[in-house]
Amino acid sequence: MNSGIVPISDVQLALSVILVLIAGGISAMLRLGLLKSLAWGTVRTFVQLTFIGYVLKYVFSANNLWIIAGLIVVMCFIAARASVQRTPNVPSYPVALAFWSLLASTVLVGFVVVRIIINPEPWYSARIVIPVFGMILGNSMNGIALSLDRLYGEVKSRADEIETLLAFGATPWEAVRGCVREAVRSGMTPTVNSLMVVGLVSLPGMMTGQILGGADPHEAVRYQIVVMLMIAAAVAIGCLLLVGLSYKKMFTPDGALKPEVCESKK
Amino acid sequence: MAKLFEIKDIVFSPGPGKGRIRVSGILDEGSIMAVRGPSGSGKTTLLRILARLREPGEGQVLLEGRMWSEFAPVAWRRMVHYAAQKPVMFNGKVGENLSMPFELAAVQGDMAFDRSRAMAYLKRLCLSESILEQDARTLSGGEAARVALVRALIVEPRILLLDEPLAALDAKAASAVMDLVSEWAVEEPGRGIVLVSHTGDISALPRVTIVEIGTEEGGSR
Numbered sequence: 001m002n003s004g005i006v007p008i009s010d011v012q013l014a015l016s017v018i019l020v021l022i023a024g025g026i027s028a029m030l031r032l033g034l035l036k037s038l039a040w041g042t043v044r045t046f047v048q049l050t051f052i053g054y055v056l057k058y059v060f061s062a063n064n065l066w067i068i069a070g071l072i073v074v075m076c077f078i079a080a081r082a083s084v085q086r087t088p089n090v091p092s093y094p095v096a097l098a099f100w101s102l103l104a105s106t107v108l109v110g111f112v113v114v115r116i117i118i119n120p121e122p123w124y125s126a127r128i129v130i131p132v133f134g135m136i137l138g139n140s141m142n143g144i145a146l147s148l149d150r151l152y153g154e155v156k157s158r159a160d161e162i163e164t165l166l167a168f169g170a171t172p173w174e175a176v177r178g179c180v181r182e183a184v185r186s187g188m189t190p191t192v193n194s195l196m197v198v199g200l201v202s203l204p205g206m207m208t209g210q211i212l213g214g215a216d217p218h219e220a221v222r223y224q225i226v227v228m229l230m231i232a233a234a235v236a237i238g239c240l241l242l243v244g245l246s247y248k249k250m251f252t253p254d255g256a257l258k259p260e261v262c263e264s265k266k
Numbered sequence: 267m268a269k270l271f272e273i274k275d276i277v278f279s280p281g282p283g284k285g286r287i288r289v290s291g292i293l294d295e296g297s298i299m300a301v302r303g304p305s306g307s308g309k310t311t312l313l314r315i316l317a318r319l320r321e322p323g324e325g326q327v328l329l330e331g332r333m334w335s336e337f338a339p340v341a342w343r344r345m346v347h348y349a350a351q352k353p354v355m356f357n358g359k360v361g362e363n364l365s366m367p368f369e370l371a372a373v374q375g376d377m378a379f380d381r382s383r384a385m386a387y388l389k390r391l392c393l394s395e396s397i398l399e400q401d402a403r404t405l406s407g408g409e410a411a412r413v414a415l416v417r418a419l420i421v422e423p424r425i426l427l428l429d430e431p432l433a434a435l436d437a438k439a440a441s442a443v444m445d446l447v448s449e450w451a452v453e454e455p456g457r458g459i460v461l462v463s464h465t466g467d468i469s470a471l472p473r474v475t476i477v478e479i480g481t482e483e484g485g486s487r
Contacts (some may be wrong), residue, residue: 098322168421
């Protein structure tokens with residue numbers, strides 16, 4: 001399966017820096033102020049990916065269920081933190097809620113894909129589990145960040161409507177139902193869009209990677225279909241869980257809208 | 267007249283940097299309690315506290331002798347309804363805005379939308395039947411205020427908390443509103459109104475109790 005792989009030497013890898021130098025040159029010429037970020041981003045890419053390369057090599061060779069589970073939990077925590085930080089409309093938010101939503105949706109969908117659909121031997125094979133869970137997390141993280149931000153944005157902009165509904169005796173759920181709908185829709189839109197154009201506009205990274213690695217394109221396509229569908233399911237579940245857990249935090253024990261919900265992140 | 271609603275030593279601060287205000291007052295069945303005080307003195311905040319849309323520093327409110335903590339918040343707000351100064355109109359026609367509260371579980375369990383009743387109130391407030399088909403977001407400020415008032419009246423709360431209901435109205439419409447709400451208060455037993463208004467001669471209304479706020483102590487007279 002990997003017979004067609006073309007290895008990249010250290011020198012060839014170093015040559016790829018030329019590409020970022022071109023981007024840096026454009027940034028300097030147009031005074032975009034991105035030079036420092038580009039340089040820092042390049043260094044981080046090298047360091048983080050080299051580091052994870054060693055981690056994965058160890059995890060793959062150990063192929064131990066508990067090490068794999070531990071790594072997934074760490075990945076979930078990092079993804080949860082990153083998603084909460086990308087929400088300008090959310091004044092303060094507990095990472096724990098994002099973590100549990102991501103963990104639940106990722107484990108649920110990932111388990112179905114790994115255990116039932118792909119079913120390698122052993123079923124927790126790190127070579128399958130880590131990339132599958134990583135792809136789910138990467139997409140879910142973006143989805144829940146969009147949902148959370150949209151939920152708070154909607155509630156802030158429709159606070160008068162929500163209070164009017166509460167004043168008539170609406171429950172918090174009845175009062176924010178419309179905002180929840182918009183939030184979940186917002187989180188799922190990029191995933192739905194990518195389902196629409198995959199193969200026509202974009203060739204997904206995983207499929208491209210497999211083809212570059214020498215896999216049969218038909219085989220790569222089959223994997224990609226599974227990946228696309230699992231991402232759609234995981235994003236939907238993650239967004240629903242997070243929004244479902246979050247809306248209650250916007251209300252006091254009396255079911256009134258908390259004043260701080262209408263503030264933005266400092 | 268029987269005591270319906272009692273504000274017992276409610277203490278709150280109207281805003282950051284403002285002093286604490288203490289308010290007490292009694293509203294009898296079929297009566298109107300008019301809350302008066304300078305701008306920024308916390309009249310709106312008081313109404314929101316009474317509707318349990320904001321928590322007070324301390325104090326109690328009683329409805330027919332029962333403390334507010336004995337009621338579930340949703341049940342309380344169903345009975346003690348706050349109608350905001352700025353009327354909120356939802357997407358859709360005026361008719362849909364009027365029937366909207368009846369889609370909520372708390373109201374649906376009690377009663378169904380009565381279109382003829384809504385029409386009767388709209389007519390009393392100088393609005394024609396054709397307004398029901400109008401897009402609610404195209405209403406003028408005065409029309410929206412009257413539609414919002416009708417929406418509040420037809421759900422039949424026990425206590426209606428009205429925040430500046432006359433602010434956007436001309437003299438004729440304001441007079442119609444005051445006539446309607448004072449009649450509504452005695453139309454059925456067990457009703458009362460707490461009102462905040464800068465405009466109109468509130469003290470000329472029948473069955474009015476005035477509550478002054480804006481100082482450390484407030485009391486009824």
